[in-house]
Amino acid sequence: MHSHAFDRYHHKHSFVHNLDPRVKVATTVAFILSNALLPDGAWVAFLAAYVFMLAANACSGLGLGFTFRRSFIALPFALAAVTVLFSIAGAPVASFQLLRWNIVITDAGLARFMSIVVRSWLSVQMAILLVATTEFSKIVHALRQLRVPAILTVIISFLYRYLFVLADEAMRLMRARASRSAIASNGKGGGSALWRARVAGNMAGQLFLRSYERSDRVYNAMLSRGYTGELRIMQARQFCANDWLMICVLLLCLAFTQIVGRML
Amino acid sequence: MHYLPVPLHIPDGFLSLTVLLICWAITIVMLAAAISRTNKSLGEKQVPLMGIMAAFIFAAQMLNFPVAGGTSGHLLGGALAAIVLGPWAAMLAMTAVIAVQGLLFQDGGLLVMGANILNMGLITVVIGYGLYRGAINRSRKTRLAVAGVAAWLSVMAGALLTSLQLWLSGTARLQVVVPAMLGVHALIGIGEALITVGALAFILQTRPDLLGENSSSAQSGRGWVFAGAIISLAVVLLSPLASAFPDGLERVAENHGFLQLAQTSPYEIIPGYAVPFLGDTPLSTIVAGLVGVLIVLALSVLAGRSLQKKS
Numbered sequence: 001m002h003s004h005a006f007d008r009y010h011h012k013h014s015f016v017h018n019l020d021p022r023v024k025v026a027t028t029v030a031f032i033l034s035n036a037l038l039p040d041g042a043w044v045a046f047l048a049a050y051v052f053m054l055a056a057n058a059c060s061g062l063g064l065g066f067t068f069r070r071s072f073i074a075l076p077f078a079l080a081a082v083t084v085l086f087s088i089a090g091a092p093v094a095s096f097q098l099l100r101w102n103i104v105i106t107d108a109g110l111a112r113f114m115s116i117v118v119r120s121w122l123s124v125q126m127a128i129l130l131v132a133t134t135e136f137s138k139i140v141h142a143l144r145q146l147r148v149p150a151i152l153t154v155i156i157s158f159l160y161r162y163l164f165v166l167a168d169e170a171m172r173l174m175r176a177r178a179s180r181s182a183i184a185s186n187g188k189g190g191g192s193a194l195w196r197a198r199v200a201g202n203m204a205g206q207l208f209l210r211s212y213e214r215s216d217r218v219y220n221a222m223l224s225r226g227y228t229g230e231l232r233i234m235q236a237r238q239f240c241a242n243d244w245l246m247i248c249v250l251l252l253c254l255a256f257t258q259i260v261g262r263m264l
Numbered sequence: 265m266h267y268l269p270v271p272l273h274i275p276d277g278f279l280s281l282t283v284l285l286i287c288w289a290i291t292i293v294m295l296a297a298a299i300s301r302t303n304k305s306l307g308e309k310q311v312p313l314m315g316i317m318a319a320f321i322f323a324a325q326m327l328n329f330p331v332a333g334g335t336s337g338h339l340l341g342g343a344l345a346a347i348v349l350g351p352w353a354a355m356l357a358m359t360a361v362i363a364v365q366g367l368l369f370q371d372g373g374l375l376v377m378g379a380n381i382l383n384m385g386l387i388t389v390v391i392g393y394g395l396y397r398g399a400i401n402r403s404r405k406t407r408l409a410v411a412g413v414a415a416w417l418s419v420m421a422g423a424l425l426t427s428l429q430l431w432l433s434g435t436a437r438l439q440v441v442v443p444a445m446l447g448v449h450a451l452i453g454i455g456e457a458l459i460t461v462g463a464l465a466f467i468l469q470t471r472p473d474l475l476g477e478n479s480s481s482a483q484s485g486r487g488w489v490f491a492g493a494i495i496s497l498a499v500v501l502l503s504p505l506a507s508a509f510p511d512g513l514e515r516v517a518e519n520h521g522f523l524q525l526a527q528t529s530p531y532e533i534i535p536g537y538a539v540p541f542l543g544d545t546p547l548s549t550i551v552a553g554l555v556g557v558l559i560v561l562a563l564s565v566l567a568g569r570s571l572q573k574k575s
Contacts, residue, residue: 035276158315170326197329198458204327205470
């Protein structure tokens with residue numbers, strides 16, 4: 001498997017790409033926080049947040065609709081929020097009969113549901129833009145600089161580094177299984193579900209042992225190259241005046257959104 | 265490239281700020297303990313090991329087996345990680361997995377990551393390890409059976425915690441979300457239990473030293489047994505209370521005022537029964553009963569099979 005099967009970074013030279021990763025991480029989190037702080041039904045403020053997001057998209061050189069295409073990933077989860085449609089007191093908007101229950105959708109319920117969905121939809125798009133414009137190793141390094149404990153960022157770096165390798169290993173295991181237990185034309189696999197579960201379990205055990213042995217080899221290889229328990233990164237980026245300016249502008253935009261949300 | 269999202273990853277926007285912050289606080293405290301314990305007890309060697317083990321959990325989540333009707337069973341991995349890595353290392357590995365899933369794949373939000381780590385990476389480990397640790401000196405069969413139950417219960421605990429967070433955030437109705445989540449995850453949990461047991465059986469057969477007396481999984485103290493047992497007990501007691509008698513839990517919450525805690529905006533749930541939707545839910549009782557039957561069925565079939573293989 002090629003490593004970019006997992007890589008979400010789109011190489012470009014744009015304004016957003018060139019920002020300090022710390023600015024991007026902080027702005028993304030601040031944007032999501034700002035959405036969470038907006039009261040339900042603050043449609044004008046949600047629109048302002050959407051415009052902010054579109055502007056960020058435009059400055060990234062990836063095209064206005066870039067994040068839109070993958071933005072529905074979190075939508076299935078909206079199912080979990082469906083019940084607020086009928087459980088909040090308010091003026092009825094629509095009603096229908098489901099089995100023996102009479103279900104009434106209220107305006108307050110509808111506003112709450114739509115607000116939840118919009119918040120989630122906006123937030124996920126900003127997160128998509130963050131990984132599309134920042135190499136993952138730089139995001140992890142930015143997290144380290146933002147005081148996330150070293151042991152966590154190192155584990156995350158290793159995870160990212162060996163994700164491809166072990167995913168490949170898992171794919172090989174599954175290919176081997178597929179070639180040995182034929183699938184009938186009606187889509188049923190061989191054996192009982194319990195038997196298949198045990199095979200999958202054995203595969204997980206096998207994968208564990210292979211990973212364990214690989215980690216041994218990796219560690220020895222690292223030692224031979226002078227590993228002392230600390231990872232180094234080249235060219236740590238300095239925070240320049242431009243970055244400070246940008247973070248101020250971005251936070252002001254979000255503050256404006258908040259004010260709009262409270263006033264209108 | 266198959267990447268299967270587990271329906272426990274909460275996206276941003278679904279939890280209220282108060283719930284979010286409480287979850288982050290619990291997560292940070294537990295992670296701080298995990299980090300200080302790992303820093304103290306493990307050498308530099310463990311860091312690459314833990315990173316690759318985190319990648320293993322990630323890859324193991326891709327392994328699946330077809331069940332029926334196009335659905336498939338797969339792994340969340342918290343209990344398995346806890347048993348093979350020991351609790352503290354497993355917490356860090358699971359945290360890394362959830363962080364990468366949220367950051368790279370948007371599977372689970374960034375601001376709600378504290379809650380996601382708590383639901384999938386911490387409580388699963390405490391239950392998985394605590395129960396297994398209690399049986400570590402028993403026979404192979406007992407260990408496997410306990411590991412299976414622990415894996416199933418860890419998924420249920422994650423699902424219960426997720427639904428409670430959604431409810432406290434005013435995002436979902438308790439009467440609906442708890443039975444629905446527990447019902448779905450009772451089935452997902454069976455897949456989890458079967459894969460966990462299969463993996464452990466395989467490791468015990470080929471590399472018993474990795475799970476033996478001197479392994480990292482046997483090092484941690486007996487305190488885990490109590491923690492695991494208490495949380496398991498809480499899940500077992502709270503689940504029927506929340507799904508069969510949802511009004512009971514809502515009343516308890518109201519009496520203690522923590523329902524109001526989460527209500528930051530005027531639109532949040534007012535627990536007045538404007539609409540009697542699934543009011544006294546016979547559905548939830550049925551689901552709870554069904555779950556019980558399914559566990560007993562799965563366990564007895566599993567026990568029967570392993571006995572059959574021996575003879």
